[in-house]
Amino acid sequence: MEHGSLATERDAVVQRLRDVGLRVTGPRLEVLQLLAAGDHLDVESITDRARARLGTLTSQAVYEMLRHFMETGLVRKFERPGRPAVFELAGTPHHHALCSQCGRVTNVAAETPEAPRKGLRGWRMTETELIFHGQCPDCR
Structure with a gap:
């Protein structure tokens, strides 16, 4: 992916956060950018991938972010019977x-x-x- 498209993708995520009235933070940006890549990720996968880039992030913080994202309509949850739920950007x-x-x-x-x-x-x-x-x- 080109550097310009990464910046454009990041700008789009920043705008989505602002549109729903959420403060733009590094962890929120990282989680939304992970989901913007199109994968359906569970909390553990999101936490591990975000932690690899940010250095420190707890599963509890990711749960809280996802809860806020779902409340504001940014993210949807997909339940998988017998497995952890996965999350995706709403669209x-x-x-x-x-x-x-x-x-x-x-x-x-x-x-x-x-x-x-x-x-x-x-x-x-x-x-x-x-x-x-x-x-x-x-x-x-």
């Missing part, structure tokens, strides 16, 4: 594929089905999440 709505063997999560661009009317009388749907379960290419 364009999409769905996920989940590897049942290694837990890898990949974004999927797929049309969202309309909620069925039968059996949901009185419900007001606010969100639809489609998850494709299977084995990733590495586990096949």
Whole structure:
């Protein structure tokens, strides 16, 4: 990646923090830049990668940052049954594929089905999440 695009990416992350009213700090920038790379990371992975660049950072601090990021709509949490949840930058709505063997999560661009009317009388749907379960290419 070119130096100019790194600066542009960093500027975009700084602007996202400011847009939601959060103070710009080194740890917040680092965590958001890790997520901006497009990976779905659990807290341990985020902490380890950020700590390698910052020198010191606790898992508790990462949990707190992620909580603030979710409250402000910057980050979304994806639950993986039997495994730690992973986090990603919020953005364009999409769905996920989940590897049942290694837990890898990949974004999927797929049309969202309309909620069925039968059996949901009185419900007001606010969100639809489609998850494709299977084995990733590495586990096949």
